[in-house]
Amino acid sequence: MKHSLLEVKEVKKQFESILAVDDCSLIVKKQAITGLVGANGAGKTTLFNLITGYYKADSGKILFNDIRIDDMPTFKRARIGMVRTFQITKALSRMTVLDNMMLGPKGQSGEKIWNIWLKSGKISKEEDMAKEKALEILDFFNMLHMKDEYAGALSGGQKKLLEMARSLMIDPIMLLLDEPFAGVNPTLAKKMVIYIKELREKGMTFLIIEHDIPLITKVSDTLSFMSQGKIILEGTPEEVKKDPRVRDAYLGGGD
Numbered sequence: 001m002k003h004s005l006l007e008v009k010e011v012k013k014q015f016e017s018i019l020a021v022d023d024c025s026l027i028v029k030k031q032a033i034t035g036l037v038g039a040n041g042a043g044k045t046t047l048f049n050l051i052t053g054y055y056k057a058d059s060g061k062i063l064f065n066d067i068r069i070d071d072m073p074t075f076k077r078a079r080i081g082m083v084r085t086f087q088i089t090k091a092l093s094r095m096t097v098l099d100n101m102m103l104g105p106k107g108q109s110g111e112k113i114w115n116i117w118l119k120s121g122k123i124s125k126e127e128d129m130a131k132e133k134a135l136e137i138l139d140f141f142n143m144l145h146m147k148d149e150y151a152g153a154l155s156g157g158q159k160k161l162l163e164m165a166r167s168l169m170i171d172p173i174m175l176l177l178d179e180p181f182a183g184v185n186p187t188l189a190k191k192m193v194i195y196i197k198e199l200r201e202k203g204m205t206f207l208i209i210e211h212d213i214p215l216i217t218k219v220s221d222t223l224s225f226m227s228q229g230k231i232i233l234e235g236t237p238e239e240v241k242k243d244p245r246v247r248d249a250y251l252g253g254g255d
């Protein structure tokens, strides 16, 4: 049995004179939580953009569930189960938490293999179904009491949580999170670690970019360390953290 969900093979992306991603290879195992670390400018976000289809790679291959996706538009990648979180825009801040959840979930589900949220029998109308699902997801994140608040009134951390909650409306198989803990207070960040681990138990796979080394260590099974466009080190968080190259990157030694 094959265990990888995402395979990035020798992918390259050049911006004029900058080789942002340079023959980069990465494997993300099914139902694993993989942390992606590296100094500022190492190429992490660009790699996310290549994986999710916001940029097209100059060369290399990307496979998701054994399907080549490097020519697939972003929405199709989302449809087959790969979703990335984004910051909430101003327009959404004038909508309630629940209305934010209800935006665009219809007919976008990928594989239904773990449509875990609908436990409650037959609900005929699609909108009722979406609402039921939204409420169950909000409940999972302990945000049910905030459902009627304007998203704009939430704290930075709660907005990040809402963003993650929203992405679950389309039943992703894999979530890519770009610095989910940045600007989140320590109490909420600890809760986020627990939610991510619980979602993994339900079958989800995560790739997480994060500069907060204690938190990414806590949440990840393995860390991949990126430097100058390449993954140069992979292992358990403890192994990766003690490598001098990683220490240099995080002691302001640059990339």
Ligand SMILES: Nc1ncnc2c1ncn2[C@@H]1O[C@H](COP(=O)(O)OP(=O)(O)OP(=O)(O)O)[C@@H](O)[C@H]1O
Binding pocket: 015, 018, 019, 020, 038, 039, 040, 041, 042, 043, 044, 045, 046, 047
């Ligand atoms: N659209 C773009 N046009 C030109 N250069 C870009 C573009 N996007 C990224 N770069 C460059 O590519 C390199 C990698 O950037 P990237 O944002 O991927 O790094 P990162 O690892 O995510 O850094 P950080 O930890 O600071 O977020 C940097 O030198 C950056 O300036």
Ligand SMILES: [Mg+2]
Binding pocket: 044, 045, 046
């Ligand atoms: Mg980045």
